[in-house]
Amino acid sequence: MTAHPGLGRPREFDLDVAARDAMNVFWDHGYEGTSLPDLIEGTGLSRGSLYKAFGDKKKLLLAALDLYMAEGLRATADLLSQPGTVKEAIRASLLRYAHLSSDEAGRRGCLVVAIAVEMAAHDPALAERAAQMFRRIQQLYVGAIVRGQANGEIAEGDEQVMARFLVCQIQGMRVLGKTGGLEADMVALVDSAMLMLERN
Amino acid sequence: MTAHPGLGRPREFDLDVAARDAMNVFWDHGYEGTSLPDLIEGTGLSRGSLYKAFGDKKKLLLAALDLYMAEGLRATADLLSQPGTVKEAIRASLLRYAHLSSDEAGRRGCLVVAIAVEMAAHDPALAERAAQMFRRIQQLYVGAIVRGQANGEIAEGDEQVMARFLVCQIQGMRVLGKTGGLEADMVALVDSAMLMLERN
DNA sequence: TTTTTAAGGAACTGATTGGTTCCTAAATGG
DNA sequence: CCATTTAGGAACCAATCAGTTCCTTAAAAA
Numbered sequence A, B: 001m002t003a004h005p006g007l008g009r010p011r012e013f014d015l016d017v018a019a020r021d022a023m024n025v026f027w028d029h030g031y032e033g034t035s036l037p038d039l040i041e042g043t044g045l046s047r048g049s050l051y052k053a054f055g056d057k058k059k060l061l062l063a064a065l066d067l068y069m070a071e072g073l074r075a076t077a078d079l080l081s082q083p084g085t086v087k088e089a090i091r092a093s094l095l096r097y098a099h100l101s102s103d104e105a106g107r108r109g110c111l112v113v114a115i116a117v118e119m120a121a122h123d124p125a126l127a128e129r130a131a132q133m134f135r136r137i138q139q140l141y142v143g144a145i146v147r148g149q150a151n152g153e154i155a156e157g158d159e160q161v162m163a164r165f166l167v168c169q170i171q172g173m174r175v176l177g178k179t180g181g182l183e184a185d186m187v188a189l190v191d192s193a194m195l196m197l198e199r200n
Numbered sequence C: 001t002t003t004t005t006a007a008g009g010a011a012c013t014g015a016t017t018g019g020t021t022c023c024t025a026a027a028t029g030g
Numbered sequence D: 001c002c003a004t005t006t007a008g009g010a011a012c013c014a015a016t017c018a019g020t021t022c023c024t025t026a027a028a029a030a
Helices: A015-029 A036-043 A047-054 A059-078 A086-100 A102-109 A113-121 A122-150 A161-178 A183-198 B015-028 B036-044 B047-056 B057-080 B085-101 B103-108 B109-117 B124-150 B159-177 B183-198
Strands: none
Touching: A015 A036, A015 A047, A015 A113, A036 A122, A047 A059, A047 A086, A059 A113, A059 A122, A059 B015, A059 B036, A086 A102, A086 A122, A086 A183, A102 A161, A102 A183, A102 B036, A102 B085, A113 A122, A113 A161, A113 B109, A113 B159, A122 A161, A122 B015, A122 B183, A161 A183, A161 B109, A183 B159, A183 B183, B015 B036, B015 B047, B015 B057, B015 B109, B015 B124, B036 B047, B036 B057, B047 B057, B057 B103, B057 B109, B057 B124, B085 B103, B085 B159, B085 B183, B109 B159, B124 B159, B159 B183
């Protein structure tokens, strides 16, 4: 779907750009709340082009979701592999989520959370997609925690449970941020969660 | 609107029952995902009766939300005021949320979270309603934490931050539960969160 | 019984929904 | 230059949407 077969008129728009534009529309209005005219306006494409490129509305959401998840995972992975102590790296990644859960960004919320809350109960494929995202973030933190435990920075304990706990805290911040919280309050939540790594 | 003025034909259905029926519909399908026919089927009422009693779809959602929040707050308040140690009471209330975030109940999720995620960014009144719910749960936990600190059960520390932390953990569980988690995993999250009260 | 009030239901509105199907224009490979 | 293939857009589809209006029916108060 991505590579041009070489024959016939080539696509005049970028699939990734279109998916990203659609992502922003779904992000702001959810799935049911997004109409085809919304997507047309957001991408600047026509109905025909959109359907030819992505199939239908649901498949377009999946493409947008994959883009969103890949970028989110990359951002967290980058922060967790930063030089310095492991705890500093973990805190930095949590502070990013705190920032994303505050003020305007917080009000906008997280696309994965929005789709999980809106659609997971009715759409097993989307539920699995969201669960996969949560698991992957968890594994990123598992890696950091294991490193921290190895060098004595982080208390012993089930690394899966500790990582899952951080993921839970992150998703909680994203929900609380929907009603517009101050970043200072979110940072306090991060500091509370960091204590878990001290003593477990 | 609740009390019958005494003149004219009295209402043949119970407002609370109708609001509760509507609550279940919104709960399962969200706001945008709920159509008027859905509400008619769910309540067993007609369009005319529904609009005469509640005004419009949004006001019906508010009535349903108020019912949901009142019951949720009462359940948590009850568990927190149970005899025994304060920590046992807090744990019991968190275990209730863990149960509500597991398996089928988890997949169904929380109406307040659903509405907050779907509508808060676009509807300030609903955002405030959800924020109010989060604040009230937080204050319930503040009361318990202060009691626990007074008798030495719970570590010293900012009771508002500690309570907010628990609320954040609760909302996180409800998000994770949307993709269908095991209750044992949720209980492990509760135990992790309880550690916060030990040492802060 | 009469008057007053509102419940309940049916019919209808204009707008919009997601989705399909054309047709024309254009860019490629041969 | 020509044949092939697809992009892009316009017109159109049946279905459904939230919401309104009107009318009949029924219950209470006087």
